[in-house]
Amino acid sequence: MSRLLRIDTNKRTFAFADMGAYAGLGGRALTSRLILEEVPALSHPLGASNKLVAAAGILTGTAAANSGRISLGAKSPLTGGIKESNSGGLFSQKMAKLGIQAMVFEDKPEDSAAPVVVVVKADGVSIVEAPELAGLGTYATSEKLLAAYGSRAAIMLIGPAGETCRLAASVQFTDPKGRPARAAGRGGLGAVMGSKKIKAVVVDDTGATGVPVADKDAFKAANKRWVEILGSHPVTSQGLPGFGTSILVNIINEAGALPTKNFRLGRFDQVADISGEKMVELMQARGGKPKEGCHPGCVIQCSQTFVDDKGGYLSSGLEYETVWAFGANCLINDIDDIARMDHACDDLGLDTIDMGNAVAVAMDGGIIPWGDSKAALELLHRVGDPKDSLGRIMGNGAKFAGQAFGVTRVAEVKGQALPAYDPRAVKGVGVTYATTPMGADHTAGYAVCQNILKCGGDVNPMTKAGQVELSKNLQIATAAIDAVGFCLFVAFAVLDTADAVQVMSDQIAAVTGKKFGPEDFLALGVNTLKDEIAFNTKAGFTKEHDQLPEFFAEPLAPHNTTWDFTPEELQGAKVS
Amino acid sequence: MHISVKCFATLAKHTPAGADRYEVADGATVADVVAALGVAPAEVKIVFVDGVAAALDAVVPDGGRVGIFPAVGGG
Numbered sequence: 001m002s003r004l005l006r007i008d009t010n011k012r013t014f015a016f017a018d019m020g021a022y023a024g025l026g027g028r029a030l031t032s033r034l035i036l037e038e039v040p041a042l043s044h045p046l047g048a049s050n051k052l053v054a055a056a057g058i059l060t061g062t063a064a065a066n067s068g069r070i071s072l073g074a075k076s077p078l079t080g081g082i083k084e085s086n087s088g089g090l091f092s093q094k095m096a097k098l099g100i101q102a103m104v105f106e107d108k109p110e111d112s113a114a115p116v117v118v119v120v121k122a123d124g125v126s127i128v129e130a131p132e133l134a135g136l137g138t139y140a141t142s143e144k145l146l147a148a149y150g151s152r153a154a155i156m157l158i159g160p161a162g163e164t165c166r167l168a169a170s171v172q173f174t175d176p177k178g179r180p181a182r183a184a185g186r187g188g189l190g191a192v193m194g195s196k197k198i199k200a201v202v203v204d205d206t207g208a209t210g211v212p213v214a215d216k217d218a219f220k221a222a223n224k225r226w227v228e229i230l231g232s233h234p235v236t237s238q239g240l241p242g243f244g245t246s247i248l249v250n251i252i253n254e255a256g257a258l259p260t261k262n263f264r265l266g267r268f269d270q271v272a273d274i275s276g277e278k279m280v281e282l283m284q285a286r287g288g289k290p291k292e293g294c295h296p297g298c299v300i301q302c303s304q305t306f307v308d309d310k311g312g313y314l315s316s317g318l319e320y321e322t323v324w325a326f327g328a329n330c331l332i333n334d335i336d337d338i339a340r341m342d343h344a345c346d347d348l349g350l351d352t353i354d355m356g357n358a359v360a361v362a363m364d365g366g367i368i369p370w371g372d373s374k375a376a377l378e379l380l381h382r383v384g385d386p387k388d389s390l391g392r393i394m395g396n397g398a399k400f401a402g403q404a405f406g407v408t409r410v411a412e413v414k415g416q417a418l419p420a421y422d423p424r425a426v427k428g429v430g431v432t433y434a435t436t437p438m439g440a441d442h443t444a445g446y447a448v449c450q451n452i453l454k455c456g457g458d459v460n461p462m463t464k465a466g467q468v469e470l471s472k473n474l475q476i477a478t479a480a481i482d483a484v485g486f487c488l489f490v491a492f493a494v495l496d497t498a499d500a501v502q503v504m505s506d507q508i509a510a511v512t513g514k515k516f517g518p519e520d521f522l523a524l525g526v527n528t529l530k531d532e533i534a535f536n537t538k539a540g541f542t543k544e545h546d547q548l549p550e551f552f553a554e555p556l557a558p559h560n561t562t563w564d565f566t567p568e569e570l571q572g573a574k575v576s
Numbered sequence: 577m578h579i580s581v582k583c584f585a586t587l588a589k590h591t592p593a594g595a596d597r598y599e600v601a602d603g604a605t606v607a608d609v610v611a612a613l614g615v616a617p618a619e620v621k622i623v624f625v626d627g628v629a630a631a632l633d634a635v636v637p638d639g640g641r642v643g644i645f646p647a648v649g650g651g
Contacts, residue, residue, distance in 0.1 A: 234621070235649035243585055245650030250584045254628040254643035266627075276650075277588055320650045370617070446651055453649050454622050454629070492649040558627050 057485015
């Protein structure tokens with residue numbers, strides 16, 4: 001029987017509660033419903049009224065392939081709207097196996113309070129004061145906590161950026177090797193955790209009863225077909241395991257959509273130095289590992305161990321978005337320094353997308369030179385010093401940096417920085433950036449599939465036709481996938497496989513023992529988006545907030561396309 | 577005429593020497609270029625000609641930039 005674990009961060013007490021009105025929900029559907037119901041929309045995101053929710057998906061903890069995602073939800077200090085940011089790692093499966101559908105962190109202690117570690121095991125919960133971890137990076141923190149609580153534990157934690165409530169602070173999660181390299185990066189949720197003085201949450205599922213499955217035979221049959229679907233699609237069975245997510249670097253560049261020099265150009269002339277192909281070549285030559293999973297049950301394996309020229313570990317989960325953000329967008333072609341910046345962000349607990357944009361803004365503002373990877377790395381490291389005012393500015397992300405440096409060219413929507421696809425040359429994802437309740441977010445409706453990758457359809461990326469409807473449908477499907485706990489990369493196979501939605505629905509029905517069909521899957525996505533839009537409306541968001549910055553009206557080389565949607569046209573992408 | 581042509585990801589090994597100035601017959605189509613490079617058509621998911629997705633029967637212009645990809649995805 002799944003339950004909620006509510007933790008009062010002020011009184012340092014906890015209580016288990018039945019799911020009640022939240023029964024049947026998981027992942028993003030649960031975080032967004034709970035935030036809508038329990039957090040006043042006008043509350044300060046770093047105040048006592050905000051709550052941080054960590055929810056396992058509906059199928060998380062079962063043997064369903066690629067179902068181990070964790071959803072974090074809160075009112076975002078970066079956007080001022082509702083936020084769901086999800087991550088891989090081991091935490092979610094272990095939490096689910098302990099019968100906990102979600103942890104809800106409530107209230108907040110005095111600013112002078114010491115940070116604490118929450119320890120959750122089969123035999124109980126403890127809240128331990130941990131002043132010795134204050135200001136410590138996530139790598140050193142995880143090492144200490146795994147030494148103290150055993151290697152079977154999984155950790156959710158923040159770094160110095162979260163502790164100082166930086167707006168671009170991430171929440172990091174440990175991977176199967178205990179490295180805190182998986183991130184719920186977006187929206188500054190690390191700052192919410194920091195405001196509540198939670199340095200880390202340790203979960204150990206030793207002795208856990210596991211997630212009950214109502215119809216084991218039906219589940220086994222559905223999961224068998226599910227693994228076949230993922231194992232037979234070329235993207236999930238060859239492309240992602242072979243090259244990681246950076247397989248995208250070359251194709252997005254070729255399409256003229258790789259944002260370069262703070263979104264001035266669509267191609268980077270040194271792209272070959274930062275491509276997925278180059279990364280694999282280096283890992284093979286240096287003794288790294290090009291293919292790893294971030295949680296048990298992953299059949300895609302898009303992660304890696306990236307090492308320097310002496311074989312020393314630099315990063316795992318060195319993603320396309322990160323490589324782009326610190327690479328092409330900053331005119332940096334040194335992949336090792338990009339990996340060092342990724343490591344710095346993971347260790348300090350920062351979102352790499354917002355920080356890559358912030359570094360580009362710093363370059364635009366003349367703070368450091370374009371293409372200077374050493375200066376960029378130093379700028380990131382300064383975030384770790386709470387007395388360093390330039391570091392404090394950078395840690396607040398791209399929008400804040402633009403305000404501080406007098407730079408108007410800041411690629412953001414609702415305060416959140418844009419990901420690695422120029423919306424003028426991939427218009428479908430531009431519609432998503434503008435209209436998702438999350439602020440600029442590619443994962444919320446990844447029209448790159450149909451616009452560029454010819455996956456799940458074929459929609460011309462450079463014209464407006466069909467983009468609004470495409471984005472809307474993808475936003476619905478994505479919200480449902482995020483509720484189930486699936487990794488979004490299953491979507492590549494799902495979009496090209498006729499029975500995939502039925503199979504996902506069959507898995508849910510088999511686990512819960514309740515009727516669940518494709519129409520319920522759709523409703524899960526629609527209802528989640530409705531909750532999120534309802535929260536944002538109460539928080540003061542209007543259609544005027546659903547726009548891209550005005551500089552996207554400038555033509556983008558090589559295709560010289562512009563962003564040309566009106567706010568009214570874009571409203572069609574939102575569920576109502 | 578000469579074109580520039582590159583193959584990517586699992587097809588990278590088919591990128592020819594002198595890829596920036598690769599000779600093809602006038603009027604060559606995308607399919608002709610794919611065949612000349614020894615790439616199995618079934619392996620090809622997307623071809624860009626000057627940054628725009630092109631069908632196999634599209635004619636490659638003189639000086640054109642061709643990018644040949646298998647199925648790829650990420651994010």
